[in-house]
Amino acid sequence: MSGNIKIAALGLPRIGARRELKFALEGFWSGKLTEAELLAKAAELRAENWRRLQRLGVDVIPSNDFSLYDHVLDMAVTVGAVPERFEQVKAGGVLATYFAMARGSTGTERDACEHSHGDGVAALEMTKWFDTNYHYMVPELHAGQAFALAGEKPVAEYLEARALGIETRPVLLGPVSFLKLSKCVDGSDPLALLPRLLPLYVELLARLREAGAEWVQIDEPCLVLDLQEREREAYAFAFGALATKDAPKIMLATYFGGLGENLAVVSTLPVHGLHVDLVRAPDQLDAVLDAIRPESVLSLGVIDGRNVWRADLARLIERLEPVVRGRQGVVQIAPSCSLIHVPIDLELETELDVDLKTWLAFALQKIEELGVLKAALSGEAARVGERIEAATHALEARRRSAKVHSQAVAARLAQVRAGLTRRSLDFQSRRKLQNAALGLPSFPTTTIGSFPQTPEVRKARAAHRRGEIQTADYLSYLRRETEAAIRWQEEVGLDVLVHGEFERNDMVQYFGEQLSGYAFTSHGWVQSYGSRYVRPPVIFGDVSRPEPMTVDWAKFAQSLTDKPVKGMLTGPVTMLQWSFPRDDVPRETTCRQIALALRDEVQDLEAAGISIIQVDEPALREGLPLKQGEWHDYLEWAVDCFRLATCGVAAETQIHTHMCYAEFNDIIEAIEALDADVISIETSRSRMELLDAFSSHAYGKDIGPGVFDIHSPRVPPAEEMSELLQKAKDGLKPWQIWVNPDCGLKTRAWEEVRPALANMVEAARRLRSSV
Ligand code: GLN
Ligand code: ZN
Numbered sequence: 001m002s003g004n005i006k007i008a009a010l011g012l013p014r015i016g017a018r019r020e021l022k023f024a025l026e027g028f029w030s031g032k033l034t035e036a037e038l039l040a041k042a043a044e045l046r047a048e049n050w051r052r053l054q055r056l057g058v059d060v061i062p063s064n065d066f067s068l069y070d071h072v073l074d075m076a077v078t079v080g081a082v083p084e085r086f087e088q089v090k091a092g093g094v095l096a097t098y099f100a101m102a103r104g105s106t107g108t109e110r111d112a113c114e115h116s117h118g119d120g121v122a123a124l125e126m127t128k129w130f131d132t133n134y135h136y137m138v139p140e141l142h143a144g145q146a147f148a149l150a151g152e153k154p155v156a157e158y159l160e161a162r163a164l165g166i167e168t169r170p171v172l173l174g175p176v177s178f179l180k181l182s183k184c185v186d187g188s189d190p191l192a193l194l195p196r197l198l199p200l201y202v203e204l205l206a207r208l209r210e211a212g213a214e215w216v217q218i219d220e221p222c223l224v225l226d227l228q229e230r231e232r233e234a235y236a237f238a239f240g241a242l243a244t245k246d247a248p249k250i251m252l253a254t255y256f257g258g259l260g261e262n263l264a265v266v267s268t269l270p271v272h273g274l275h276v277d278l279v280r281a282p283d284q285l286d287a288v289l290d291a292i293r294p295e296s297v298l299s300l301g302v303i304d305g306r307n308v309w310r311a312d313l314a315r316l317i318e319r320l321e322p323v324v325r326g327r328q329g330v331v332q333i334a335p336s337c338s339l340i341h342v343p344i345d346l347e348l349e350t351e352l353d354v355d356l357k358t359w360l361a362f363a364l365q366k367i368e369e370l371g372v373l374k375a376a377l378s379g380e381a382a383r384v385g386e387r388i389e390a391a392t393h394a395l396e397a398r399r400r401s402a403k404v405h406s407q408a409v410a411a412r413l414a415q416v417r418a419g420l421t422r423r424s425l426d427f428q429s430r431r432k433l434q435n436a437a438l439g440l441p442s443f444p445t446t447t448i449g450s451f452p453q454t455p456e457v458r459k460a461r462a463a464h465r466r467g468e469i470q471t472a473d474y475l476s477y478l479r480r481e482t483e484a485a486i487r488w489q490e491e492v493g494l495d496v497l498v499h500g501e502f503e504r505n506d507m508v509q510y511f512g513e514q515l516s517g518y519a520f521t522s523h524g525w526v527q528s529y530g531s532r533y534v535r536p537p538v539i540f541g542d543v544s545r546p547e548p549m550t551v552d553w554a555k556f557a558q559s560l561t562d563k564p565v566k567g568m569l570t571g572p573v574t575m576l577q578w579s580f581p582r583d584d585v586p587r588e589t590t591c592r593q594i595a596l597a598l599r600d601e602v603q604d605l606e607a608a609g610i611s612i613i614q615v616d617e618p619a620l621r622e623g624l625p626l627k628q629g630e631w632h633d634y635l636e637w638a639v640d641c642f643r644l645a646t647c648g649v650a651a652e653t654q655i656h657t658h659m660c661y662a663e664f665n666d667i668i669e670a671i672e673a674l675d676a677d678v679i680s681i682e683t684s685r686s687r688m689e690l691l692d693a694f695s696s697h698a699y700g701k702d703i704g705p706g707v708f709d710i711h712s713p714r715v716p717p718a719e720e721m722s723e724l725l726q727k728a729k730d731g732l733k734p735w736q737i738w739v740n741p742d743c744g745l746k747t748r749a750w751e752e753v754r755p756a757l758a759n760m761v762e763a764a765r766r767l768r769s770s771v
Contacts, residue, residue, distance in 0.1 A: 010301075012339050083101075249271075255280075299333075344362055421640055566612045614656035691727075702738055
């Protein structure tokens with residue numbers, strides 16, 4: 001039995017333990033590194049990963065899991081799907097074209113809401129990779145698209161490993177997922193291009209085989225989505241074409257959920273192995289075992305590739321033993337998905353709470369866990385007994401730890417009744433009271449919260465963190481910035497002011513650092529897109545708020561002016577969604593705890609004289625489960641949490657929310673159910689088209705459709721914003737409309753913000769005088 005179990009890795013983080021890739025990319029983009037130097041660094045990172053996996057005893061080591069920017073973009077370039085507008089940059093070489101597709105050709109930048117904006121040649125669109133916080137570049141295709149094998153990356157990286165004496169299994173994004181993740185600019189169906197695309201894959205597979213690859217891993221994560229019949233047929237058609245005698249054996253990798261109804265077609269595909277995600281969908285094991293051929297290689301994704309918790313090894317061994325015993329073919333054990341969604345190495349964390357550290361496993365530790373599992377399942381339990389025990393022990397300690405469980409939080413949660421999630425009056429009645437109290441003009445103007453985080457602001461924060469400037473000095477610096485921002489907003493004539501968020505490093509971290517139950521890592525970077533990485537906090541315990549978090553700043557800002565200053569908070573769903581959540585309680589439970597903490601903050605702000613409070617929920621939509629059948633449940637608790645956080649105020653207090661993404665149609669009822677008095681959204685780049693979702697659903701509360709794009713340094717003239725506002729008036733009632741930018745202004749410079757907001761105020765004035 002022992003030779004039957006192998007450890008497989010589907011992919012490792014490619015950014016380097018110390019963010020080497022980011023620094024190399026930035027060096028290259030700024031001209032400090034040559035192309036050869038960048039490529040040498042990339043090769044070094046790949047070699048390092050291969051050697052690590054070899055050292056850790058991994059039997060199946062991936063190649064082509066590396067990417068300079070994004071693996072979907074890599075595939076697009078490999079099959080020659082380069083849109084025509086990049087012709088003009090082609091002369092600059094392959095890499096110049098690649099980065100132009102990723103970032104646009106000039107002055108491209110991206111902001112906190114993860115959108116891109118290019119001026120010269122616009123970059124490809126970017127969007128979320130399934131339900132992760134990783135963003136991929138959306139391949140841009142068109143009907144009749146011609147593909148051509150234009151890159152050798154998969155083959156080259158396979159050979160590169162081979163030259164180091166390391167045999168690998170190249171990873172390819174599968175053809176059906178590739179097309180399903182693409183978009184056709186002419187609105188045609190990308191899947192119709194499958195017959196044109198498949199010959200390229202066939203050729204690529206033959207080249208890999210020729211180069212010596214015995215196996216390939218073909219990733220088809222779209223197999224865990226709800227598929228239409230014709231999409232299932234596309235799978236049968238595609239894999240029928242790929243399985244030629246010249247191709248390596250195919251390990252079909254599925255992840256981020258269960259195969260569900262798609263298992264029937266998957267079991268008929270002529271592949272040699274199947275990887276399934278048993279972390280997200282543990283219950284699919286029996287069905288998978290029944291469905292797949294006895295001789296196929298089964299790859300069991302049993303270690304969580306999406307979260308940072310140490311596994312329960314003893315329980316896994318118990319679960320896996322009968323499976324291994326019952327199979328004729330090889331059984332591979334693996335992380336549930338590629339490990340790019342978790343940080344690399346827990347060992348680098350020297351500041352973490354010592355207990356918490358024993359409960360965690362990052363990418364390398366997860367691979368070690370697989371080593372223990374393999375040994376135990378191969379009859380060497382004695383050799384690893386101590387390590388299994390250590391895992392059990394850590395888990396026990398976590399289960400009992402007072403750092404994790406708070407009786408006070410549990411007791412409070414148990415007392416939550418429906419009354420807490422209802423405002424005292426309906427919207428229209430509240431509106432009257434709020435109008436009387438606030439005395440705002442029609443088409444009131446405001447901003448989304450943050451003002452420029454200038455290099456000076458960042459420098460001061462860094463210096464304070466390093467202890468180079470005293471807290472008192474740092475605070476008085478921030479107060480001066482805040483005061484200047486208030487004065488300027490008064491001068492330019494904005495109606496509802498903000499304090500500017502100068503004291504905040506990040507909209508989640510700032511709150512997480514003040515809440516119990518949250519921890520922050522020093523090196524826990526995870527790729528968000530390209531060279532941008534984030535360090536998601538770890539929610540390890542019951543969440544509560546030891547002290548008010550924003551009240552002093554809000555009070556200070558309000559004391560400077562007679563105009564209303566909005567209190568500014570990050571909502572419970574976003575606080576959860578942009579963190580590593582607990583795996584010992586449902587996400588919903590944690591979200592309610594955060595909501596209760598925020599409820600206290602909202603009430604404290606109100607008591608401190610703040611009459612408008614904005615609770616941002618930019619992550620509400622991205623929390624939607626991959627399968628539509630689960631949407632309803634999610635939206636129900638997500639909305640409930642927002643209401644729990646915001647419904648504790650008097651009818652006179654105005655609750656705002658803000659969201660900055662495109663697709664509102666799916667969640668418009670949920671947005672209405674939030675019962676926020678005002679919502680601001682991003683609409684300028686769609687030229688108000690996004691408002692359709694609101695107008696066609698007769699959305700009944702106030703809306704601030706963004707009238708200028710904060711992703712661009714461009715200052716739009718007042719006429720342009722007036723036009724957009726006129727368009728907004730077509731679908732909405734005039735009384736509903738607020739005037740604001742698309743999102744926060746933290747990534748902009750004051751030189752852009754000042755004229756842009758002055759023009760915005762002017763546009764609102766014109767609108768008022770025109771009605
Ligand atoms: N209040 C935040 C800001 O203005 C909102 C950021 C966001 O929506 N991503 O920066
Ligand atoms: Zn936003």
